[in-house]
Amino acid sequence: MLRQLQAGVATLEGPDLRYSFVNDQMRELVGEAKPGQRVADQPGQLPSSLLEVLPRIYAAGEQYTVKACACGPQHCYDLSVQPYHDEHGAMAGLLLLAVDVSEQEAARQRAHELALTTRRLDARLRVLTETAPLVTFTTDAQGKVTYVSPQWYRFTGQPPTADLTAIWPLLVHPDDRLRVLYEAEAARRVGAGWNFEYRLRRYDGAYRWMLSRALPEMHPPDAPVFWHGALTEVHQERELSEARRRGEAELRFLADSIPELVWTASAEGLVDYYNQYTLEYTGLTKEELGPTGWVGLLQTEEQAAAARRWVQSVASGTEFEGEYRMRRHDGVYRWHTIRARQLSDGSGPRWFGTCSDVEEQYRLRQVLQTQYDELSRAHHNLDTFVYAASHDLRQPTNNLRGLFEELRRSATFADPEQALMLQMVDAALTQLDDTLIDLATTVRTQRQQQEPVEVLDMALVLEEILLGLRPEIMQRGARIEVLVGDAPGLRYSRANLRSVVHNLVSNALKFSHPVRPPHIVLRSYHTPDDQPVLEVQDNGLGMHIDNPAHPVFQLFARQHTHVDGTGVGLYLVQRIVSSQGGHVTVTSTLGEGTAFRVYWTVPAA
Amino acid sequence: MKHIVYISRAVHALTDYDLQHLLDQSRRDNAENGITGVLFYSHGNIAQLFEGEEATADALYERISQDGRHSHVRKLIDRSIAARSFSEWSMAFHPLAAESFEALQGFLLPHRVPPAPATLPIADALLVELVRLAVFGPDPSQPYHHIVAPTL
Numbered sequence: 001m002l003r004q005l006q007a008g009v010a011t012l013e014g015p016d017l018r019y020s021f022v023n024d025q026m027r028e029l030v031g032e033a034k035p036g037q038r039v040a041d042q043p044g045q046l047p048s049s050l051l052e053v054l055p056r057i058y059a060a061g062e063q064y065t066v067k068a069c070a071c072g073p074q075h076c077y078d079l080s081v082q083p084y085h086d087e088h089g090a091m092a093g094l095l096l097l098a099v100d101v102s103e104q105e106a107a108r109q110r111a112h113e114l115a116l117t118t119r120r121l122d123a124r125l126r127v128l129t130e131t132a133p134l135v136t137f138t139t140d141a142q143g144k145v146t147y148v149s150p151q152w153y154r155f156t157g158q159p160p161t162a163d164l165t166a167i168w169p170l171l172v173h174p175d176d177r178l179r180v181l182y183e184a185e186a187a188r189r190v191g192a193g194w195n196f197e198y199r200l201r202r203y204d205g206a207y208r209w210m211l212s213r214a215l216p217e218m219h220p221p222d223a224p225v226f227w228h229g230a231l232t233e234v235h236q237e238r239e240l241s242e243a244r245r246r247g248e249a250e251l252r253f254l255a256d257s258i259p260e261l262v263w264t265a266s267a268e269g270l271v272d273y274y275n276q277y278t279l280e281y282t283g284l285t286k287e288e289l290g291p292t293g294w295v296g297l298l299q300t301e302e303q304a305a306a307a308r309r310w311v312q313s314v315a316s317g318t319e320f321e322g323e324y325r326m327r328r329h330d331g332v333y334r335w336h337t338i339r340a341r342q343l344s345d346g347s348g349p350r351w352f353g354t355c356s357d358v359e360e361q362y363r364l365r366q367v368l369q370t371q372y373d374e375l376s377r378a379h380h381n382l383d384t385f386v387y388a389a390s391h392d393l394r395q396p397t398n399n400l401r402g403l404f405e406e407l408r409r410s411a412t413f414a415d416p417e418q419a420l421m422l423q424m425v426d427a428a429l430t431q432l433d434d435t436l437i438d439l440a441t442t443v444r445t446q447r448q449q450q451e452p453v454e455v456l457d458m459a460l461v462l463e464e465i466l467l468g469l470r471p472e473i474m475q476r477g478a479r480i481e482v483l484v485g486d487a488p489g490l491r492y493s494r495a496n497l498r499s500v501v502h503n504l505v506s507n508a509l510k511f512s513h514p515v516r517p518p519h520i521v522l523r524s525y526h527t528p529d530d531q532p533v534l535e536v537q538d539n540g541l542g543m544h545i546d547n548p549a550h551p552v553f554q555l556f557a558r559q560h561t562h563v564d565g566t567g568v569g570l571y572l573v574q575r576i577v578s579s580q581g582g583h584v585t586v587t588s589t590l591g592e593g594t595a596f597r598v599y600w601t602v603p604a605a
Numbered sequence: 606m607k608h609i610v611y612i613s614r615a616v617h618a619l620t621d622y623d624l625q626h627l628l629d630q631s632r633r634d635n636a637e638n639g640i641t642g643v644l645f646y647s648h649g650n651i652a653q654l655f656e657g658e659e660a661t662a663d664a665l666y667e668r669i670s671q672d673g674r675h676s677h678v679r680k681l682i683d684r685s686i687a688a689r690s691f692s693e694w695s696m697a698f699h700p701l702a703a704e705s706f707e708a709l710q711g712f713l714l715p716h717r718v719p720p721a722p723a724t725l726p727i728a729d730a731l732l733v734e735l736v737r738l739a740v741f742g743p744d745p746s747q748p749y750h751h752i753v754a755p756t757l
Contacts, residue, residue, distance in 0.1 A: 268612075268739035270681060270732070291681050292731040307731040314735060315743040 008077075008098035011084070012039050017054055017094060029071060029098050045072035050079065054094065057081050061091055068105050071098075076105040135231035139214075141188055141224065152231070157203025173199035173207045180212075191216055191224050197234060209235040261326075261336070261355035263294070267348055269314035278355075283329025299325045299333060306338075317342050317349065323362075326355060335362040383443045390440040397436065401429050441572060455491045458484040458524045458534075465501050472509045478518035480505075486525035487532050491602045496576050501534070503569040504596050508538035513591070532602070537595040542588045551586045573598070606689065608642070608656035609666050610682040610732060612739065613675040615649040621700050628696050628712055640665060641691040643733075645740040646698040647715065651675055652736040654682075654729075656689050682732060690725040697741075715741040 008026030010019060010033070019033045019042070027033070030044030043051055047069060057064050064081040071077050077098040086092040129136045129149045138147040145164035153160060156171055172180050176198035187194040193215040199207035214229025255262045256276040264273040270291035279285065282297060295307050302324050313320040320340040325333035340353035408422055462482050466473065473480065490497065505520060512518035516539060523535040545551055553570035573596075577584050581601035588594040619627070624646065631644070635655070640662070642655030653669075655662065670678045697713040718737065721730035 269735045290684075290728065290732075292728045292735065294728075295731050296726065296728040303727045307727060307734070310731065311734050311738060315738055 006099075008096075008100075010096040010098075011093055012054070012096060013093040015055075015058060017058065020093070025100075026096070026098060028100075029075075029077065045075065047071060050081075054081065058083065058091070058094055068101055075100060075102045077101060134233075137214075137229055137231065139184075139188075139227050139229075141226075143185060143188060146226070155202060155233075156200070171201045173201070175199075184214075187214075188216075188227065193227070194229075197238065200231070208233055209238040260357070263353045263355075265291075265340070265351035265353065267350065269310060269351065271353075281326075281328055297327045310340075313340065313342075314351075317344075320353070323358065334359040387440050387443045390436045390443075394433065394436050394440075397429065397433050401433070404429060453491060453493050455489050456494055456497060458488055458490055461494065461497060462501060462522055465498055465505065468502070469505055469509065472506065476509055476512055476518055478509055478512070478520060481519075481521045483521065484524040486523075488524070490524070490532050490534075490600060492580075492600060496580070500573050500576055500598060501536070503573050504536040504598075507569050508536060508540055508594070511543075511594075512538070512540045513593075527599070532600045534598045534600070535595060536598075537593065539593040542590040542592055542594055543586075544590065545586055545588050548587050549585050551584065606656060606687070607659050607662050607685050608654060608682065608690075608729070609662055609680065610652070610654045610729075610736065611666070611669070611678055611680045612650070612652040612736060613678040615646075615651055615675045616673065618649050619646065624696075624698055624700070624712070631696070632694060635694040638665065641689055641694050643691060643694070643718070644696040645715070645718075645737055646696070647740045647742075650740045652740050654691075654733055654736075655694070656686060656691060659685075681736070682729065684729075688724065690722045690729075716744075 006025075008029050009021070009023045010026045010030065011021045012018065013020045017039045018036050019030075019039065020035050022030065022033050022035075030039075030046060031042065033039075033042045033044065039046070039054065040051060050066070050069070053064065061083045063083070066079045068076050069079050078101050080097040082095045082097070084092055084095050130151070133151070135152040135155060136147075136149040137145060137152065139145050143165070145168060148164055152158075153162075158167060158171075169177055169181060180196065180198045183194055183196050193213070195211075195213045197209055197211050200210045202208050211232045211234045212229060213232075214227045216224030217226045217228060218224055252275075255273075258275065259277055260275075261278040261281060262275040263271050263278060265271045271289070271294060272291070274286055274289055278289070282289065284293070295303050295310070298306055306322065306324055309322060310320055312318075319342075320338065323335060323337050326336045326338075327333050335358050336355040337358050338353065338355045340351050343350050343352060404425060413419065413422070459482065462484065466480060466482075472478075501522070505522070508520045509518055519539045521535070521537045523537070525533055525535070527533055551574075553574050574584050577598055577600070582599050584599070585597045586594065635641070638657060638661045640655050640657040642653065644651070644653040644655075655665065657665070666680070666683075670680075695713055697715050697718045699715060700712075715737075721733045725733070
C-alpha cells in the first residue's frame with residue numbers, strides 16, 4: 001500500500017534510525033539507501049537541519065512537519081516525520097514522508113515576482129498619469145466615473161470628496177452639456193470610444209475648451225465594462241483655428257461681395273478659387289473653369305501670349321499684369337486689367353489675382369484719342385495755313401521790294417526829307433520780309449518733330465542741300481568738301497536733317513572771312529560709342545562761345561550784326577537736334593573759323 | 606474620349622532602374638489599352654496627362670490613384686475631348702546616373718519634350734506647361750531641386 005502513494009516513503013528503525021523500507025519516490029530524495037544503513041550515513045538530499053532534529057524527534061516521540069523544504073539545488077519537498085510503535089506500544093522508529101512540491105514552489109515564486117513587477121509598473125503608471133499635463137479618467141458602462149487623476153481636481157478646483165459622477169456634467173458649459181452627455185452615452189451603448197470637444201469650467205470660473213478622448217477596455221467576447229480616457233486642454237489651438245476660420249470666411253465673403261473677378265492660385269500657378277462674381281460674369285462653374293480655364297475666356301489671338309506671360313510669372317515669381325478682353329456670359333468681350341501677385345509666407349507661395357473691368361476707361365480713352373487726333377489735325381492745318389500764308393506773302397513782298405528799288409533808282413527826289421522816308425520804307429520792307437521768314441520757319445520746326453524717320457543716304461541728302469545753296473556758293477566762290485565714308489547712312493527725319501545742315505552751311509557761307517574764300521568741310525562719322533556725328537567746319541569769322549560743350553543759342557541772338565540775319569538759324573538747329581535727344585557742340589576761334597558737331601540720337605523705331 | 610491630368614509625389618525616389626521598369630510596363634499597357642499622353646518625373650514629383658476611351662481612362666486613373674508607389678495624387682483635369690492630342694505615350698525625366706543616358710531606352714529629356722500640340726485647347730496647353738514647370742523647374746535642361754515642405 002505504501003508503494004502506491006504519490007509520495008516518498010521511508011521507515012527508519014530503532015534509535016539509530018536505520019532504513020528499513022524505502023519506496024521508489026523516496027529513492028529520488030535519499031539515493032540508494034540499503035536496509036540497515038543509518039540515515040546519518042546515507043542522507044542523500046535530506047537537509048542537514050532535518051538530520052539534526054531526527055534523533056530529537058525520536059526521543060520525544062512527537063510528530064514533525066516542514067513545508068517547502070529545499071532539498072538539493074533543484075527540489076523542494078513538504079516533509080513529514082511521524083513516530084511509529086511496535087505491537088507492544090513501544091517506540092519502534094520514524095516514518096518519513098516526502099511530497100515533491102518543487103513545481104508549486106516555483107510557481108509561487110513566479111507569482112511573487114510578478115506581483116513585485118506589477119506593483120512597480122503600477123507605481124510608474126501612477127506617476128505618469130498624475131504628472132502628465134492632462135486629466136485621465138475611467139468610467140463604467142453606466143457612466144459612473146470611477147477614477148479621475150489628480151489633475152482634474154487641480155483644474156476644476158473641486159474638493160477630493162466631490163461626487164464625480166454627479167458634479168462633472170455641471171462643470172460642462174451649458175451649451176455643450178446635452179451634446180456631451182448624449183455622445184458619451186451613445187458611445188457607451190454601442191461599446192465604442194469617443195472623441196469630442198467641450199468647454200469645462202476651470203477653478204477660476206473660466207470655461208476652457210477641452211478635448212475628451214476615451215476607448216473601451218475590451219475583453220472579447222464580453223461587452224466592455226470600463227472606458228479609459230484623457231482630457232486635454234485645447235483652448236488656444238481652438239481659438240487660433242477659430243480665428244483663422246473666421247478670418248478665412250470673412251475674406252471669402254469679402255471676395256465674393258466685390259464686383260470684380262477675384263481668384264487665387266497655388267504655387268504652381270493653378271487657380272484653386274474663383275469668387276462668386278467670376279462665376280456670374282463668365283456664366284461658368286468652378287469645374288468648367290478649372291485650374292487654367294481663364295485663358296480660354298480671352299480673345300483668341302491674345303490667348304497664347306497671355307499663357308506664356310503667366311508661365312513666365314509663375315517661373316520667376318514676378319507680378320503678372322496686362323490688359324485683355326474677357327468674354328462675358330453673353331459672349332460680349334470687355335476690356336480687363338488682369339493683375340496677379342505672389343504672396344510668400346511660411347505656408348509657401350500663393351497667387352492672388354484680380355481682373356478689373358476697364359471697358360469704360362478704355363472707351364473714354366478711345367474718345368479722348370479721337371478728340372486728340374482731331375485737335376492735332378486742326379493744329380496741323382493751322383500751321384499749314386500760317387506757313388502757306390507767310391510763304392505766299394513773301395512773293396508780293398519781294399515784288400514790292402523790287403518795285404521800290406526800281407522806283408528809287410529811276411525816280412529822283414528833291415526833298416531831303418524824302419531820302420529819310422526812303423530809308424524808313426526800306427527798313428520796314430526788310431523787317432516785314434524777315435518776320436515772314438521766321439514765322440514760316442517756326443511753324444516748320446514744330447511740324448518736323450513729328451516727321452517720319454527713315455535711313456538716309458548722307459551723300460545724297462548733302463548733295464541735294466548743297467544744290468539748293470548753289471547760288472550763294474557760286475557767289476562767294478566757296479569750296480565744299482563732303483566726307484561721309486565713315487558713316488554713310490543715318491536713320492533720321494529727312495526734313496529735320498535738311499533743316500539742320502541747311503542752316504549750318506548757310507551760316508558758314510554767310511559768316512565767311514572777307515579776305516579768303518570760304519572752305520567748308522562736311523564730315524559724317526561715328527564716336528567711339530557708336531553715336532553718329534555730323535561735323536561742319538568753316539574758315540570764316542569765328543564766334544565767341546561761352547561753353548563749347550553746351551552752347552546756348554538764343555532766338556534772335558546775333559554775333560555779327562554787320563552781316564544780314566535774323567538770329568533764328570542756330571536756335572532752330574539746337575531745337576531740332578535736342579528735341580530728338582541729341583546735342584550740338586561748337587569750337588570756334590575768332591578770325592579763323594568755326595566747327596559745329598551735331599551728335600544725332602537716332603529716334604526709337 | 607476623355608483626358609485626365611494629375612500630379613503626385615513618389616513615395617520613394619525612383620532609381621533609373623525603377624524608371625526603366627515603369628517606362629516599359631506603362632508603354633506596353635498603354636499601347637494595349639489605347640492610352641496616349643505624357644508623363645513627367647523629376648525628384649519624386651510626378652505629373653501625367655493621358656487620354657483614351659472614357660472607361661479605360663477612368664479605370665487607369667482608378668488604378669493609378671490606388672498605386673502604393675506614390676501619394677498625394679491630385680487630379681487637375683478630367684474632361685471629355687473630341688480627339689486625341691498625343692499620337693503616342695511618352696515619358697520625360699532626367700536619368701540620375703550619366704551612364705544611364707546610354708542604357709535607358711525610349712524616354713525624353715525634359716528640355717527635349719515637344720511643346721504642347723496645337724490641337725490641345727489653350728487652357729489645357731497652359732495646364733501642361735504649368736505642370737511641366739512645377740515638375741522640372743524654370744530650366745528643364747538642368748535637374749531641378751524642389752523646395753518642397755516635408756510631407757508627413
